Amino acid sequence: xxxxxxxxxAKAKSRPASQKAAKKSAKKPAKKSAAKPAAKKAVKKSAKKPxxxxxxxxxxxxxxxxxxxTGVRILDFTHVQSGPTCTQLLAWFGADVIKVxxxxxxxxxxxxxxxxxGADSLYFTMLNHNKRSITxxxxxxxxxxxxxxxxxxxxxxxxxxxxGALDRMGxxxxxxxxxxxxxxxxSVKGFGPGPYEDCKVYENVAQCAGGSASTTGFRDGPPxxxxxxxxxxxxGLHLALGIVSALYQRIRTxxxxxxxxxxxxxxxxxxxxxxxxxxxxxxxxxxxxxxYGEGIPFGDAVPRAGNDSGGxxxxxxxxxxxxxxxxxxxxxxxxxxxxxxxxxxxxxxPTWKTDPEYATPKARLPKLNQIFERIxxxxxxxxxxxxxxxxxxxxxxxxxxxxxxxxxxxxxLRETGTVVEVDHPVRGKYLTxxxxxxxxxxxxxxxxxxxxxxxxxxILTDVLGFKAxxxxxxxxxxxLSAPKKEEKAA
Ligand code: CAO
Numbered sequence: 001x002x003x004x005x006x007x008x009x010a011k012a013k014s015r016p017a018s019q020k021a022a023k024k025s026a027k028k029p030a031k032k033s034a035a036k037p038a039a040k041k042a043v044k045k046s047a048k049k050p051x052x053x054x055x056x057x058x059x060x061x062x063x064x065x066x067x068x069x070t071g072v073r074i075l076d077f078t079h080v081q082s083g084p085t086c087t088q089l090l091a092w093f094g095a096d097v098i099k100v101x102x103x104x105x106x107x108x109x110x111x112x113x114x115x116x117x118g119a120d121s122l123y124f125t126m127l128n129h130n131k132r133s134i135t136x137x138x139x140x141x142x143x144x145x146x147x148x149x150x151x152x153x154x155x156x157x158x159x160x161x162x163x164g165a166l167d168r169m170g171x172x173x174x175x176x177x178x179x180x181x182x183x184x185x186x187s188v189k190g191f192g193p194g195p196y197e198d199c200k201v202y203e204n205v206a207q208c209a210g211g212s213a214s215t216t217g218f219r220d221g222p223p224x225x226x227x228x229x230x231x232x233x234x235x236g237l238h239l240a241l242g243i244v245s246a247l248y249q250r251i252r253t254x255x256x257x258x259x260x261x262x263x264x265x266x267x268x269x270x271x272x273x274x275x276x277x278x279x280x281x282x283x284x285x286x287x288x289x290x291x292y293g294e295g296i297p298f299g300d301a302v303p304r305a306g307n308d309s310g311g312x313x314x315x316x317x318x319x320x321x322x323x324x325x326x327x328x329x330x331x332x333x334x335x336x337x338x339x340x341x342x343x344x345x346x347x348x349x350p351t352w353k354t355d356p357e358y359a360t361p362k363a364r365l366p367k368l369n370q371i372f373e374r375i376x377x378x379x380x381x382x383x384x385x386x387x388x389x390x391x392x393x394x395x396x397x398x399x400x401x402x403x404x405x406x407x408x409x410x411x412x413l414r415e416t417g418t419v420v421e422v423d424h425p426v427r428g429k430y431l432t433x434x435x436x437x438x439x440x441x442x443x444x445x446x447x448x449x450x451x452x453x454x455x456x457x458x459i460l461t462d463v464l465g466f467k468a469x470x471x472x473x474x475x476x477x478x479x480l481s482a483p484k485k486e487e488k489a490a
Pocket of ligand 1 (some may be wrong): 079168
């Protein structure tokens with residue numbers, strides 16, 4: 001598949017677009033009116049324009065004037081999940097993402113959890129859409145030659161190697177910044193600076209170190225990790241925000257910067273409400289936690305709260321018709337104070353609306369187990385979808401427990417592009433999660449992930465401008481291909 005043809009036409013060995021702009025403006029003769037202080041002029045100029053000095057609105061229809069990150073080129077040195085999540089998002093926003101992979105091997109996930117013989121795994125394909133792949137041995141001198149050219153022609157380098165690995169390749173911040181002062185260098189690491197900064201980290205390590213596991217699960221059971229990949233994909237999301245912010249700042253400063261997201265920090269950010277509760281503990285028990293109503297004392301750290309809601313409104317997962325034989329015939333039910341009246345009517349306990357034993361949230365706290373048992377008697381008479389319909393009709397928020405099978409088959413998610421069917425030349429059709437961020441003027445088209453090294457030639461020639469003889473020299477050096485078997489053995 002010829003991908004990103006228009007982008008690859010960009011003149012090779014060119015300076016990053018931004019550097020060119022800086023040079024251009026440096027050449028401009030000073031205007032006569034230079035006597036006026038620049039800041040004053042800028043204020044006056046932007047004050048005239050609506051939109052804080054933004055350019056004149058495009059006259060093209062929405063969705064037809066490029067994408068949010070059109071023109072941004074990413075040197076994607078990421079692997080496994082956290083980094084690829086980030087660069088996939090950037091690609092969906094229109095950036096030209098060039099994924100550098102180790103010759104012969106590639107991103108390790110290509111071969112992990114394989115389901116179709118000989119095809120890149122779903123683990124890989126679902127995290128690397130809309131990217132181009134080039135294979136480079138970054139430790140080979142000719143490989144470094146190609147990498148240096150890429151550094152000069154990209155805007156952002158994204159990596160999630162083990163701590164120190166980029167430096168060991170010789171790609172220190174100083175080195176990169178000397179080659180391209182506008183380069184943003186964005187990294188995922190397991191931990192930030194401190195005692196654990198040199199540790200390698202995977203998803204569940206981060207969930208544990210970021211405070212999620214100690215606060216997930218039931219009080220009388222062990223800590224639990226969640227199915228949502230808050231350590232990997234969560235940190236990738238954080239990093240993407242850091243990168244676009246750095247790109248925005250670069251418009252003003254003209255220089256790149258380092259962007260670091262530690263997985264521990266990313267998880268903690270998502271577990272923020274539990275650090276809130278840790279501090280509330282000093283002032284008394286956490287009354288919205290079930291254990292308060294059950295008369296169980298609190299310790300000195302936030303306990304696991306089962307399925308209690310984190311927002312101060314009592315909530316539980318309740319059985320619906322079909323449970324427990326159907327493992328997902330459940331619904332999340334919240335006894336929100338403002339809808340207590342409709343809840344009482346629905347479950348057939350209208351007197352609870354005025355009975356002082358039940359009428360106020362405070363009175364209900366010690367009886368939550370009994371109250372939820374009563375609500376469950378009602379939810380068990382219906383399917384989770386019937387409960388959802390009945391509750392939403394009177395504005396009671398509830399959450400049916402959807403299986404991945406149900407989500408995969410949900411037509412509305414297909415219609416919004418949140419679940420997308422993609423065709424792949426080796427594995428055939430598969431489902432993926434599309435861009436969860438919808439923008440009206442930057443529409444995402446999900447393209448299949450690249451085969452290993454699929455775009456090596458077009459990147460060398462079209463992006464980097466190497467001549468045929470240079471390409472041959474680089475290729476013959478072995479810097480872009482897997483070592484031959486006998487070399488490996490030697
Ligand atoms: N050419 C030559 N060498 C390459 C290369 C290339 N194109 N790409 C990678 N390598 C080398 C690295 O330079 C490194 O070599 P050194 O150890 O000699 O410096 C080596 O491959 C291994 O890289 P790594 O240490 O990053 O990989 P790993 O499998 O040992 O560890 C991981 C994986 C994820 C634990 C580690 O990268 C890490 O902690 N990353 C940061 C946190 C993170 O993102 N974790 C989440 C991953 S998703 O679950």
